[in-house]
Amino acid sequence: MSPRRTRATALRVLRQLRHDPRTIVLLLAVPCVLQVLVRALFADSPSVFQSLGVPLLGLFPFVAMFIVTSITMLRERTSGTLERLLTTPLARGDLLVGYALAFALVAAAQATLVSALSFGLLGLESGHRPLSVIALAIANAVLGMALGLFASAFARTEFQAVQFMPAFVLPQILLCGLIVSRDEMAEWLRVISAVLPLTYAYDALARLASSDELTARFWADVAIVVGVTVVALVLGAATLRRRTP
Amino acid sequence: MSAAISVRGLRVERGGREVLHAIDLDVEHGRVTGLLGPSGSGKTTLMRAVVGVQLVAGGSVVVLESNAGTPALRQRVGYQTQDPSVYGDLTVDENLQYFATVLGASRPRVTEVVGLVGLDGLERQLAGSLSGGEHARLSLATVLLNEPDVLVLDEPTVGLDPMLRRDLWGFFHELATGGTTLLVSSHVMDEADRCDDLVLLQEGRVLVSGTPEGLKRETGTVDLDAAFLSLIDAADGTP
Numbered sequence: 001m002s003p004r005r006t007r008a009t010a011l012r013v014l015r016q017l018r019h020d021p022r023t024i025v026l027l028l029a030v031p032c033v034l035q036v037l038v039r040a041l042f043a044d045s046p047s048v049f050q051s052l053g054v055p056l057l058g059l060f061p062f063v064a065m066f067i068v069t070s071i072t073m074l075r076e077r078t079s080g081t082l083e084r085l086l087t088t089p090l091a092r093g094d095l096l097v098g099y100a101l102a103f104a105l106v107a108a109a110q111a112t113l114v115s116a117l118s119f120g121l122l123g124l125e126s127g128h129r130p131l132s133v134i135a136l137a138i139a140n141a142v143l144g145m146a147l148g149l150f151a152s153a154f155a156r157t158e159f160q161a162v163q164f165m166p167a168f169v170l171p172q173i174l175l176c177g178l179i180v181s182r183d184e185m186a187e188w189l190r191v192i193s194a195v196l197p198l199t200y201a202y203d204a205l206a207r208l209a210s211s212d213e214l215t216a217r218f219w220a221d222v223a224i225v226v227g228v229t230v231v232a233l234v235l236g237a238a239t240l241r242r243r244t245p
Numbered sequence: 246m247s248a249a250i251s252v253r254g255l256r257v258e259r260g261g262r263e264v265l266h267a268i269d270l271d272v273e274h275g276r277v278t279g280l281l282g283p284s285g286s287g288k289t290t291l292m293r294a295v296v297g298v299q300l301v302a303g304g305s306v307v308v309l310e311s312n313a314g315t316p317a318l319r320q321r322v323g324y325q326t327q328d329p330s331v332y333g334d335l336t337v338d339e340n341l342q343y344f345a346t347v348l349g350a351s352r353p354r355v356t357e358v359v360g361l362v363g364l365d366g367l368e369r370q371l372a373g374s375l376s377g378g379e380h381a382r383l384s385l386a387t388v389l390l391n392e393p394d395v396l397v398l399d400e401p402t403v404g405l406d407p408m409l410r411r412d413l414w415g416f417f418h419e420l421a422t423g424g425t426t427l428l429v430s431s432h433v434m435d436e437a438d439r440c441d442d443l444v445l446l447q448e449g450r451v452l453v454s455g456t457p458e459g460l461k462r463e464t465g466t467v468d469l470d471a472a473f474l475s476l477i478d479a480a481d482g483t484p
Contacts, residue, residue, distance in 0.1 A: 004346060005346060005347055008342075008343055008346035008347060009343075009347075011343075012332070012335070012339070012343040015335055015339050016332060016334045016335055019334045019335065019336075019371065020334060079328075079330060079332075079333075080326045080328050080329075080330035081330045081331065081332060083298055083326060083330065084324065084326055084330040084387075085347065086298060087296050087297070087298060087319060087322070087324045088319055088344075088347050088348055089316070089319045089320050089347065089348065089349070090347045242297070242298060242314065243297065243298055243299060243300045243314065244298060244299070244300060245258075245259055245260075245300050
């Protein structure tokens with residue numbers, strides 16, 4: 001791997017995005033609008049917004065980066081640019097880390113904007129510093145990116161890639177504890193939720209939302225999120241074959 | 246000196262059926278070798294094997310005395326895919342800058358290749374909005390950036406107007422004079438006369454190979470186009 005090639009790849013991905021201003025606006029504005037909707041929905045019960053607001057802040061970038069990455073990588077596979085790149089000295093790690101850096105930056109912008117809106121205007125409060133919420137949101141974005149990258153290997157068309165969002169992401173959102181607390185789930189659902197990475201991302205965010213002291217459990221959550229990201233990136237790298245049939 | 250590209254007994258299977266059958270082929274240094282054949286004859290598969298992105302079932306492909314696809318060759322072998330593999334949502338300049346960094350080419354070289362393929366003045370245009378010919382030339386430019394020793398070009402002149410085709414073939418010969426080895430595929434038989442050496446591929450087999458003059462002598466015609474068509478028909482068993 002070479003830092004120059006990794007940096008060039010990250011820059012290239014950001015430049016592609018810059019030529020697509022509508023996507024940038026959608027990436028930044030949609031989570032803000034959704035957060036405003038949630039706030040309005042629970043106007044009469046502010047405590048619900050307080051418990052939902054912080055986890056949602058961290059989940060938006062996860063969902064957005066999953067979709068964006070799986071489509072971008074699929075395009076790279078189908079347009080021939082991936083095959084072309086794999087005949088050059090570019091290492092697969094350069095490509096993956098380049099993507100991760102670019103999308104982490106986008107996620108940082110997204111999370112910062114939604115945080116500013118939520119904490120500044122919508123009256124959301126967190127027991128911990130907003131900066132730690134943003135940091136966790138970025139970690140979630142990179143997790144979403146890594147899973148999207150891996151998922152893209154199994155899609156042949158953009159239609160399939162888009163369907164992976166409900167297939168890979170929605171079950172995780174349903175089972176992570178956001179909608180029904182994990183303690184109240186049937187045993188078999190709890191078992192499934194225990195192997196889904198988003199469960200730990202949600203748990204960490206919920207702990208940041210409360211004013212309780214951060215325990216070892218929080219750091220275990222963060223370690224699992226980071227660990228799954230690394231595993232997904234390694235698996236994603238394995239799907240980037242230089243030699244294909 | 247051994248051949249720049251040396252293929253021995255190459256067999257490739259795709260979708261459970263053999264598409265290249267024991268190919269033997271030598272491509273000499275500093276020459277323009279044309280790989281001709283009808284579409285579906287295995288040209289792209291053979292080229293993919295030469296650049297080392299094709300899973301092969303047997304045989305060997307040696308390029309510049311290393312096995313095809315070894316890391317050291319990635320700097321020395323340039324591959325232009327059949328479809329222009331550049332980023333449509335980046336400008337000409339941004340595409341070239343990215344590939345230049347990946348290939349370790351300098352910034353002045355980017356300006357140079359823009360001139361070589363005649364894309365001056367289009368640097369700031371999005372690749373996706375270029376015409377077919379400009380798009381293909383941009384794809385070629387990205388391959389020229391690091392001045393590779395071996396160029397593998399898959400149908401680089403397809404869909405281009407006659408003048409542009411003539412210019413490109415002239416350019417290929419300039420590169421060959423400078424020492425570059427070129428393997429260029431085409432399904433247009435009238436391009437055969439522009440090559441130094443020819444390989445005619447038919448249904449995954451080398452039907453015939455040699456220089457244009459040698460082939461004309463052998464078949465007793467002055468027209469390579471007619472010579473090839475009769476060879477292909479003969480191999481097919483049709484009159």
